[in-house]
Amino acid sequence: MPTSGAGQDAKLLQKLHRAVIFLGPPGAGKGTQAQELARKYGVPHLSTGDMLREHIAKSTPLGLLAKPMMERGELVADSIILKIVADRIESPDCSFGFVFDGFPRTAAQAQWLGELLKQHGFKQPVVVHFAIDPALLLRRITGRRLCKTGGEIYNIYDRAPKVPGICDADGGELIQRPDDREEVVGPRLEGYRKLTAPLTAYYRRLGRLQDVDAAKSVEEVTQRVLEIVRTAR
Ligand code: ADP
Ligand code: AMP
Numbered sequence: 001m002p003t004s005g006a007g008q009d010a011k012l013l014q015k016l017h018r019a020v021i022f023l024g025p026p027g028a029g030k031g032t033q034a035q036e037l038a039r040k041y042g043v044p045h046l047s048t049g050d051m052l053r054e055h056i057a058k059s060t061p062l063g064l065l066a067k068p069m070m071e072r073g074e075l076v077a078d079s080i081i082l083k084i085v086a087d088r089i090e091s092p093d094c095s096f097g098f099v100f101d102g103f104p105r106t107a108a109q110a111q112w113l114g115e116l117l118k119q120h121g122f123k124q125p126v127v128v129h130f131a132i133d134p135a136l137l138l139r140r141i142t143g144r145r146l147c148k149t150g151g152e153i154y155n156i157y158d159r160a161p162k163v164p165g166i167c168d169a170d171g172g173e174l175i176q177r178p179d180d181r182e183e184v185v186g187p188r189l190e191g192y193r194k195l196t197a198p199l200t201a202y203y204r205r206l207g208r209l210q211d212v213d214a215a216k217s218v219e220e221v222t223q224r225v226l227e228i229v230r231t232a233r
Contacts, residue, residue, distance in 0.1 A: 024130025
């Protein structure tokens with residue numbers, strides 16, 4: 001009998017009643033691992049990038065505001081991000097916990113999140129830091145392709161679909177994000193270095209940070225992430 005099927009893991013996270021935060025530069029593998037962890041534990045994967053892309057696809061006022069900033073590789077204003085996160089975690093499916101991917105990204109977002117989790121009675125978050133040599137990121141970012149329908153993540157160099165341009169899971173069309181073009185990668189990495197990387201020190205001081213060697217294979221990173229979540233205090 002399996003010792004850690006999806007049912008058992010779901011119970012485990014429900015018992016944890018907490019947020020898992022994936023912190024790391026663009027292209028480090030946060031989305032890939034967040035999809036896997038959320039699927040395994042039966043909790044929502046909350047990617048602020050995906051939420052913004054949905055707003056853009058629907059041409060909402062918020063999407064129209066965010067689009068030019070995202071296309072330039074800049075962070076979107078805290079006020080916009082906090083609003084979409086606050087609305088999302090009110091949903092009943094978030095009551096046992098969730099996996100944040102790409103949030104928080106600024107000191108103000110991290111402080112706000114700490115208060116919000118307290119107010120909702122969540123335990124201290126588990127923060128997983130995806131540590132990786134920046135030299136590896138260009139290939140990961142420019143090679144990334146997403147399924148237009150299901151959001152499954154591929155890489156044309158390292159994690160290619162069986163049929164080029166087609167999602168293995170649901171046959172959807174694979175697309176490249178407009179901000180994954182080489183010329184936008186520099187500003188995105190610079191934004192990470194200036195505004196988001198300092199959060200690693202913040203969460204380390206709080207005793208919440210756990211490092212993962214994100215240069216390893218997807219399977220090895222998954223094993224390490226699962227170990228961190230299972231053994232979280
Ligand atoms: P992030 O969410 O941190 O920006 P993604 O999960 O979208 O990163 O991954 C970026 C790219 O790298 C994708 O094309 C993905 O398929 C690929 N990738 C993710 N993890 C690994 C890994 N451990 N080894 C090699 N490629 C990976
Ligand atoms: P991601 O999908 O996480 O790579 O995010 C894509 C883009 O969305 C980023 O480059 C930002 O422009 C914007 N974005 C996503 N999450 C945030 C956030 N927490 N704070 C500010 N901007 C964000």
